[in-house]
Amino acid sequence: MAAWGERLAGVRGVLLDISGVLYDGGEDGGSPIPGSVEAVARLKRSRLKVRFCTNESQKSRGNLVGLLRRLGFDISEGEVTAPAPAASLILKERGLRPHLLVHDGVRSEFDQNDMSNPNCVVIADAGEAFSYQNMNKAFQVLMELENPVLISLGKGRYYKETSGLMLDVGAYTKALEYACGIEAEVVGKPSPEYFRSALKEMAVEAHEAVMIGDDIVGDVGGAQRCGMRALQVRTGKFSLANTSGEAVAR
Numbered sequence: 001m002a003a004w005g006e007r008l009a010g011v012r013g014v015l016l017d018i019s020g021v022l023y024d025g026g027e028d029g030g031s032p033i034p035g036s037v038e039a040v041a042r043l044k045r046s047r048l049k050v051r052f053c054t055n056e057s058q059k060s061r062g063n064l065v066g067l068l069r070r071l072g073f074d075i076s077e078g079e080v081t082a083p084a085p086a087a088s089l090i091l092k093e094r095g096l097r098p099h100l101l102v103h104d105g106v107r108s109e110f111d112q113n114d115m116s117n118p119n120c121v122v123i124a125d126a127g128e129a130f131s132y133q134n135m136n137k138a139f140q141v142l143m144e145l146e147n148p149v150l151i152s153l154g155k156g157r158y159y160k161e162t163s164g165l166m167l168d169v170g171a172y173t174k175a176l177e178y179a180c181g182i183e184a185e186v187v188g189k190p191s192p193e194y195f196r197s198a199l200k201e202m203a204v205e206a207h208e209a210v211m212i213g214d215d216i217v218g219d220v221g222g223a224q225r226c227g228m229r230a231l232q233v234r235t236g237k238f239s240l241a242n243t244s245g246e247a248v249a250r
Helices: 036-045 061-070 083-094 104-110 132-143 169-180 192-202 216-225 236-240
Strands: 013-016 049-053 098-101 120-123 150-152 158-161 164-167 209-213 229-232
Touching: 013 036, 013 192, 036 049, 049 192, 083 104, 083 120, 083 150, 083 192, 098 104, 098 132, 120 132, 120 169, 132 169, 150 169, 158 236, 192 209, 192 216, 209 216, 216 229
Parallel strands: 013 049, 013 209, 098 120, 120 150, 209 229
Antiparallel strands: 158 164
């Protein structure tokens, strides 16, 4: 097995997942994973460029950064790549007017988008807002469109909080895909465009970057398909890996 120095030769940038790598969320705000605050500080003191990459879609980017700073992390909003602000920009560029099925905590990311007479649906980890009525309304909007567009902020199956496993947006996205006979456009990991956007912000090439995450599919697999190296940590969802060594996706 190659030594770590050889494996990481030429690396100029590090992309860090947040949930399950830096902290485990929870109703009380969550708690940092032991050693993660110090690890981020060491990376920041190094020659490496650092970017934080998340599929978090229950908190705005500003609120997420505020939480992480309270937990002790050295992080700024401009260092975070997240799906909601990216989706908002895509909507503007394409002239799309969304019907939102999202958590109240992330609605502010879409304040600058026109939502009159919706011509698409944006779905995220809406938590308690995933009621039958809200899902059915999103279904109705899509079925009334000649060319329905469904944009999903991630497509994970479930994730881990301090209280246990939580069903993620992917299950609800699949339901709308099945009912409407369409395929969602994913904004977030493991979408190649998501990783390319983060690399562009860092001004590094794919072969010069390494992604660190707890998800073998969304973090590791997605990054590798873009030409990056990737490392899976043994925190977060890693403990949920099955006997074949595959972790669940988020």
